[in-house]
Amino acid sequence: MNRAERLYSHVQELERINNDFASLSGNVNISFEFFPPRSEDMNQVLWQSxxxxxxxxxxxVSVTYGAGASTRERTHDVIEKIYTETSLNAVPHLTCIDASxxxxEQVTHRYWEIGVRHIVALRGDKPDDSDKHNGDFTYATDLIKKLKSLYDFDISVAAYxxxxxxxxxxxxxFENLKRKVDAGANRAITQFFFNAEHFLRLRDKCVRDNVEVELIPGILPVTNFLQLLKFARFTQVEIPGWMHKLYQGLDQxxxxxxxxxxxxxxxxxxxLAKEGIKNFHFYTLxxxxxxxxxxxxxGRRDCFAAAS
Known part of the structure; x- marks a missing residue:
């Protein structure tokens, strides 16, 4: 390939990239996940973000809800502050595995009173030392039914x-996902993944089996690959070989x-956008x-800057 041919090939590639981004601009909807801070320094980082x-x-924007009363109270505080000090739609996670x-009911009433109309309903992790739990709920489906009996919440659930x-x-x-949808969930946010085929197979199975739920892919930008490998073993997420090669030698x-x-x-x-997906949930950490x-x-731009 001579110099002119290389230049022409480079121009074509730039045009392809430009066309890809142009097709996405305005067609991608986004949401973000945060977690409650455990220290004052982390609190400052959270609010800057x-x-x-x-x-x-x-x-x-969703806020996770961990085990333990102190973590749960921090979730409530973050949700309330988002509602009072920002223009964002704050969506709390709510777990039920060890809750009465x-x-x-107390948490749900509190959220409804401050204006929350959307909840991410989850079972939550089982206690480490036992398969037993002390709560009144066993599955996320039970929590969804309870929430729907109290208020007409918009409910998201997890999908894998x-x-x-x-x-x-x-x-x-898959049948568990279907039960959650039948109980009243209308949106499912997936665990992070890196092989798009896994997501697309789940999407296609939902369509084929008439499980009418909006399936939103969870996107995790990976900056700490070693940490990802540990978490992936726990969650059984496939890390493709090409990712290992891309991050090789970059620990420092x-x-x-x-x-x-x-x-x-x-x-x-x-x-995924080329496959018709328009909504994406980013795990911001x-x-x-x-x-x-x-x-x-x-294609998402700073709306405040554009308006000034």
Missing amino acids: IKKLEPLQPDF EAEI PEVHPEAESAQSD DPITRQLIASHIAIEQVKL NRADLTYAICHSL
């Missing part, structure tokens, strides 16, 4: 493109890891810069 991402006008019915680690089989996991190079993370996330969204850059590249 929320303020950074707010101008992108996500459909909603009275506790669930590569099957929940505790599921007996892929079919039993955070800048390059961020560039690779943004590239992978953008390519995930582009691929309470850090805004990378998620902001990815969403900006996908």
